[in-house]
Amino acid sequence: xxxxxxxxxxxxxxxxxxxxxxxxxxxxxxxxxxxxxxxxxxxxxxxxxxxxxxxxxxxxxxxxxxxxxxxxxxxxxxxxxxxxxxxxxxxxxxxxxxxxxxxxxxxxxxxxxxxxxxxxxxxxxxxxxxxxxxxxxxxxxxxxxxxxxxxxxxxxxxxxxxxxxxxxxxxxxxxxxxxxxxxxxxxxxxxxxxxxxxxxxxxxxxxxxxxxxxxxxxxxxxxxxxxxxxxxxxxxxxxxxxxxxxxxxxxxxxxxxxxxxxxxxxxxxxxxxxxxxxxxxxxxxxxxxxxxxxxxxxxxxxxxxxxxxxxxxxxxxxxxxxxxxxxxxxxxxxxxxxxxxxxxxxxxxxxxxxxxxxxxxxxxxxxxxxxxxxxxxxxxxxxxxxxxxxxxxxxxxxxxxxxxxxxxxxxxxxxxxxxxxxxxxxxxxxxxxxxxxxxxxxxxxxxxxxxxxxxxxxxxxxxxxxxxxxxxxxxxxxxxxxxxxxxxxxxxxxxxxxxxxxxxxxxxxxxxxxxxxxxxxxxxxxxxxxxxxxxxxxxxxxxxxxxxxxxxxxxxxxxx
Amino acid sequence: xxxxxxxxxxxxxxxxxxxxxxxxxxxxxxxxxxxxxxxxxxxxxxxxxxxxxxxxxxxxxxxxxxxxxxxxxxxxxxxxxxxxxxxxxxxxxxxxxxxxxxxxxxxxxxxxxxxxxxxxxxxxxxxxxxxxxxxxxxxxxxxxxxxxxxxxxxxxxxxxxxxxxxxxxxxxxxxx
Numbered sequence: 001x002x003x004x005x006x007x008x009x010x011x012x013x014x015x016x017x018x019x020x021x022x023x024x025x026x027x028x029x030x031x032x033x034x035x036x037x038x039x040x041x042x043x044x045x046x047x048x049x050x051x052x053x054x055x056x057x058x059x060x061x062x063x064x065x066x067x068x069x070x071x072x073x074x075x076x077x078x079x080x081x082x083x084x085x086x087x088x089x090x091x092x093x094x095x096x097x098x099x100x101x102x103x104x105x106x107x108x109x110x111x112x113x114x115x116x117x118x119x120x121x122x123x124x125x126x127x128x129x130x131x132x133x134x135x136x137x138x139x140x141x142x143x144x145x146x147x148x149x150x151x152x153x154x155x156x157x158x159x160x161x162x163x164x165x166x167x168x169x170x171x172x173x174x175x176x177x178x179x180x181x182x183x184x185x186x187x188x189x190x191x192x193x194x195x196x197x198x199x200x201x202x203x204x205x206x207x208x209x210x211x212x213x214x215x216x217x218x219x220x221x222x223x224x225x226x227x228x229x230x231x232x233x234x235x236x237x238x239x240x241x242x243x244x245x246x247x248x249x250x251x252x253x254x255x256x257x258x259x260x261x262x263x264x265x266x267x268x269x270x271x272x273x274x275x276x277x278x279x280x281x282x283x284x285x286x287x288x289x290x291x292x293x294x295x296x297x298x299x300x301x302x303x304x305x306x307x308x309x310x311x312x313x314x315x316x317x318x319x320x321x322x323x324x325x326x327x328x329x330x331x332x333x334x335x336x337x338x339x340x341x342x343x344x345x346x347x348x349x350x351x352x353x354x355x356x357x358x359x360x361x362x363x364x365x366x367x368x369x370x371x372x373x374x375x376x377x378x379x380x381x382x383x384x385x386x387x388x389x390x391x392x393x394x395x396x397x398x399x400x401x402x403x404x405x406x407x408x409x410x411x412x413x414x415x416x417x418x419x420x421x422x423x424x425x426x427x428x429x430x431x432x433x434x435x436x437x438x439x440x441x442x443x444x445x446x447x448x449x450x451x452x453x454x455x456x457x458x459x460x461x462x463x464x465x466x467x468x469x470x471x472x473x474x475x476x477x478x479x480x481x482x483x484x485x486x487x488x489x490x491x492x493x494x495x496x497x498x499x500x501x502x503x504x505x506x507x508x509x510x511x512x513x514x515x516x517x518x519x520x521x522x523x524x525x526x527x528x529x530x531x532x533x534x535x536x537x538x539x540x541x542x543x544x545x546x547x548x549x550x551x552x553x554x555x556x557x558x559x560x
Numbered sequence: 561x562x563x564x565x566x567x568x569x570x571x572x573x574x575x576x577x578x579x580x581x582x583x584x585x586x587x588x589x590x591x592x593x594x595x596x597x598x599x600x601x602x603x604x605x606x607x608x609x610x611x612x613x614x615x616x617x618x619x620x621x622x623x624x625x626x627x628x629x630x631x632x633x634x635x636x637x638x639x640x641x642x643x644x645x646x647x648x649x650x651x652x653x654x655x656x657x658x659x660x661x662x663x664x665x666x667x668x669x670x671x672x673x674x675x676x677x678x679x680x681x682x683x684x685x686x687x688x689x690x691x692x693x694x695x696x697x698x699x700x701x702x703x704x705x706x707x708x709x710x711x712x713x714x715x716x717x718x719x720x721x722x723x724x725x726x727x728x729x730x731x732x733x734x735x736x
Contacts, residue, residue: 171584171626178620187612188603193616394681401674406724426584452610
């Protein structure tokens with residue numbers, strides 16, 4: 001009851017003109033960055049971050065949250081209309097969404113996505129109301145040992161899950177953590193790795209690193225993309241309305257996707273991407289129309305899109321209740337909180353209830369705005385997509401430089417954008433996961449803080465970090481995640497070897513399963529042409545031969 | 561040998577995921593060896609009273625281990641490595657020009673300032689990125705667009721959002 005009252009109070013705050021405007025700006029900016037090539041939610045949130053410091057914490061955080069949600073929606077819009085996923089979590093939307101567009105049901109697919117996202121947001125809101133208080137109370141039992149296990153263990157688990165090979169996630173993660181040690185050390189004020197450079201004492205700014213890694217590197221990839229002049233299929237307003245059958249078929253998938261997404265949101269994993277793929281697999285297994293999935297079925301877009309949105313809201317819980325972000329955009333949100341003097345964690349609900357509940361309520365309001373605004377604005381997004389890239393690119397770079405410089409009025413931040421643009425470009429080319437670098441950069445100082453506090457408390461006994469019950473359980477789970485992947489790979493390799501036919505050279509994987517098969521996200525046919533055929537599953541295809549094939553691993557690496 | 565072929569060969573020399581990972585792993589190993597060495601120059605403290613150098617030292621050793629893992633993955637991977645989809649020919653030229661002009665923009669920003677630097681950069685970028693693309697605007701429109709991006713966009717940030725941007729040494733400070 002008390003929680004519901006607090007939520008209602010949050011809504012009354014979120015509906016003030018200032019916060020409504022913040023949610024609106026965030027939702028529109030988020031959709032724009034999701035739709036625009038070369039600038040995803042992380043780069044978008046990073047660009048907005050310095051601008052938010054002039055406003056109250058609630059305004060800044062709500063704008064970033066709006067960008068997060070809007071980015072998910074915008075990314076999926078390009079999946080449906082162009083067969084180009086704006087980011088990792090939008091890959092699944094290409095499976096059935098683009099097929100629906102080819103059948104002339106692209107408008108209906110967009111409506112199903114938008115309504116599903118709103119419904120998922122509503123379900124997630126109820127789940128947050130139910131879970132936030134017990135989780136915060138549970139969080140109050142946490143000391144440095146438990147927090148160290150959550151931050152260090154969670155980061156390790158995220159890095160492991162984000163990457164295909166062991167090094168794919170771990171190397172960027174440790175680079176991020178190492179970067180976080182540059183500058184003035186918080187407890188002693190000792191200047192570390194600055195080599196006498198005063199500019200470096202402030203350390204590496206998260207927004208500058210994020211803009212370089214995710215923005216500049218993406219633009220470099222975009223420039224070399226020969227297929228950048230694809231034209232989206234036009235969607236008329238009257239085509240936006242799904243048929244009665246489509247509505248009926250979408251409802252169960254929305255509900256299933258909402259619960260799946262929320263659960264993934266609570267975990268230290270690339271939740272948006274994993275939840276969409278999991279939801280798609282669930283639909284393939286339990287849906288009444290499972291045989292149609294992959295051919296432009298409503299269920300193939302309704303479930304994953306609801307999961308995507310629900311995961312976005314669910315992932316706010318660990319940030320607000322425990323102060324732990326497990327995605328790059330949420331890392332930026334945490335960074336904004338720290339700059340604004342807000343301490344996220346179990347006490348936030350009791351010490352700062354207005355802010356806590358107004359953020360949750362504003363996320364819901366942003367969801368509603370996305371529903372109301374984005375469908376009528378679909379023509380605008382298509383126009384944005386048609387803007388020549390050579391005009392968009394200088395606009396993005398000029399804004400990026402302004403954003404990076406304005407944080408500390410420091411030219412070093414501009415240089416950081418350029419340097420990390422190149423680093424990000426080559427790391428992407430070599431399939432490294434970039435999200436773990438950014439999360440490592442944010443969690444690094446927290447890990448160090450809990451590490452040092454734990455050693456102080458325990459009198460230098462390192463076993464303190466592993467022997468307390470909660471931390472022991474967390475480390476057990478982390479160990480299972482770290483080893484589990486390798487064990488599963490050995491099991492799968494053994495099974496594949498058994499089913500591998502040396503005569504035909506093919507593997508016994510269901511070739512019709514788009515969630516398993518590499519998918520085509522490359523040159524999409526213009527209206528009237530047939531879709532590019534996906535490569536049959538199981539066929540090993542070198543990247544140089546098929547540069548546009550993307551798998552789940554790649555989608556996870558793309559998650560912001 | 562044509563220019564394109566030589567470029568292609570240059571890329572193939574570092575091409576391949578395996579070789580790429582080994583290069584990245586070795587680079588990381590060298591950088592983190594230096595990082596770890598530097599961390600020994602920071603006060604370590606004791607186990608019960610940790611100093612500023614303890615955590616970097618742990619990170620340094622972990623980073624060296626991870627770099628070795630990446631090198632090992634490159635050297636001993638069982639599945640043959642895929643190629644690295646690096647740009648060639650015209651695309652390579654575009655990427656290099658883009659990066660070069662962006663780096664130049666960043667370096668000259670303290671001298672030219674946001675307005676002049678942004679305008680010149682936007683003009684240069686639109687010229688070489690757009691010239692061979694459909695829907696080419698023509699030079700007059702290009703100058704107008706460059707002015708909007710280079711002057712209009714920063715003006716909004718400076719005068720509406722009250723942000724400080726690089727002034728440079730050419731234009732009078734009152735404009736900022």
